[in-house]
Amino acid sequence: MICIPSSEFQERIIRIQAEMEKNGIDAIAVYGDEYRKENLRYVCNFWPIFERGICVIPKVGNPVLAGAPEGEKYAKEMSVWQDYCNIKEFACVSVPEEIDYPLAEFSTLKDVLQGALKGGKRLGLVGVFDIPFHIMERIKNAVGNVEITDAGAILNRLRLVKSPNEIACLKEAGRQACEGYKKLLEYAVDGNPETMAAGAAEGAARMAGAEDINFMVFGSGSRTETVIGRATNKIMRNGEMVMAAMAVQYQGYVSTVEYPFVIGEANDQQKRFLNVLFEAANVQQEFLRAGVVSGQMVRAVKAVFAKHNMTEFDLYPPMHGIGLAEAESPYPDENAEYLFESGMCVNSDISIWGHPAGSNRIEEGFIITSDGPESITPFIRELVSKGI
Numbered sequence: 001m002i003c004i005p006s007s008e009f010q011e012r013i014i015r016i017q018a019e020m021e022k023n024g025i026d027a028i029a030v031y032g033d034e035y036r037k038e039n040l041r042y043v044c045n046f047w048p049i050f051e052r053g054i055c056v057i058p059k060v061g062n063p064v065l066a067g068a069p070e071g072e073k074y075a076k077e078m079s080v081w082q083d084y085c086n087i088k089e090f091a092c093v094s095v096p097e098e099i100d101y102p103l104a105e106f107s108t109l110k111d112v113l114q115g116a117l118k119g120g121k122r123l124g125l126v127g128v129f130d131i132p133f134h135i136m137e138r139i140k141n142a143v144g145n146v147e148i149t150d151a152g153a154i155l156n157r158l159r160l161v162k163s164p165n166e167i168a169c170l171k172e173a174g175r176q177a178c179e180g181y182k183k184l185l186e187y188a189v190d191g192n193p194e195t196m197a198a199g200a201a202e203g204a205a206r207m208a209g210a211e212d213i214n215f216m217v218f219g220s221g222s223r224t225e226t227v228i229g230r231a232t233n234k235i236m237r238n239g240e241m242v243m244a245a246m247a248v249q250y251q252g253y254v255s256t257v258e259y260p261f262v263i264g265e266a267n268d269q270q271k272r273f274l275n276v277l278f279e280a281a282n283v284q285q286e287f288l289r290a291g292v293v294s295g296q297m298v299r300a301v302k303a304v305f306a307k308h309n310m311t312e313f314d315l316y317p318p319m320h321g322i323g324l325a326e327a328e329s330p331y332p333d334e335n336a337e338y339l340f341e342s343g344m345c346v347n348s349d350i351s352i353w354g355h356p357a358g359s360n361r362i363e364e365g366f367i368i369t370s371d372g373p374e375s376i377t378p379f380i381r382e383l384v385s386k387g388i
Helices: 006-023 038-044 069-078 109-117 133-143 152-160 164-187 194-207 221-226 268-287 294-307 378-386
Strands: 027-033 052-058 064-067 084-087 122-126 147-150 212-220 241-250 253-258 319-321 345-348 350-355 358-362 365-369 372-375
Touching: 006 027, 006 038, 006 052, 006 152, 027 038, 027 109, 038 052, 038 152, 052 109, 064 069, 064 109, 069 084, 084 109, 109 133, 122 152, 133 147, 164 194, 164 241, 164 253, 164 345, 164 365, 164 378, 194 212, 194 241, 212 221, 221 241, 221 358, 241 358, 253 365, 253 378, 268 294, 268 350, 268 358, 268 372, 268 378, 372 378
Parallel strands: 027 122, 064 084, 122 147
Antiparallel strands: 027 052, 052 064, 212 241, 241 253, 319 345, 345 365, 350 358, 365 372
């Protein structure tokens, strides 16, 4: 099975601890929940269901994973670290009542954090923007007069360039996503509801081995203008444009696929619209190479839109990074000056919104190499390369 071995998690912690030493941080606490799980997955391989989790990394030694009692067995099954404890502060639901867990053994958030700090006075926190207010207050109360600093940049840097194991996981997620999209194209036909095509795609990806479908964006006809709308019971008809994106997760790593198409026969206006998207996506290929200035790629895509008088319909940057999150760094705009690096993994996001012919986008995954982009989602690359 393709996965991230425990040895790679150990290497990650060693690199994090080296950064802690450089930055004068005595312990790092990495927060995660069902909605923002990527950093927690990066350091311990655990992603919560309902509950919250925190992985606390000391300056020396292995981390401690803390969570809530309903997910205890699940956390121990997934986590690469043996040291686990329940804390009441991370109970599964936010309700006024205090829920009793008579069979569970508990530690306290204070014990876990102070145990890792070992008398130190500086706690790094990863996930500052993801933590609910009342959880943040509990963390502050647990550490008392210890300084809390945002340590998110440390993990952001480490996650930017992917290891061979991470790339293998992204490729597998891409394969599963492509299998799902093949089924979507089969069911996105005249007379079927949007939910049927979306469900067929999700089911096929799951059957191909996906551990999760992060999202399915779907709209047909005038509903393509929703940008990130969900599938409904609307019946699809011949001549309608379809906007459908699916993000598939495998071993924590997420690949997204989206191919703009028309049910049945496209009219001339729709063909012109789609051809501009395909042209921009194919031009982008020339710039997805190690050593290229990232903003140069953005400007090249925008030049295609300008050539066809579509600049006013250009909604946002045409690319973002992928990995444990569906969208992560790098996320360049036209002024970005940093260079693409070998091992960066990215998703195109070639989009036109609000045009008279409709709204749509292309999403396909790539690995940046010194020789150019390597496709993570070859089925979509083949369709986009072929065009209409």
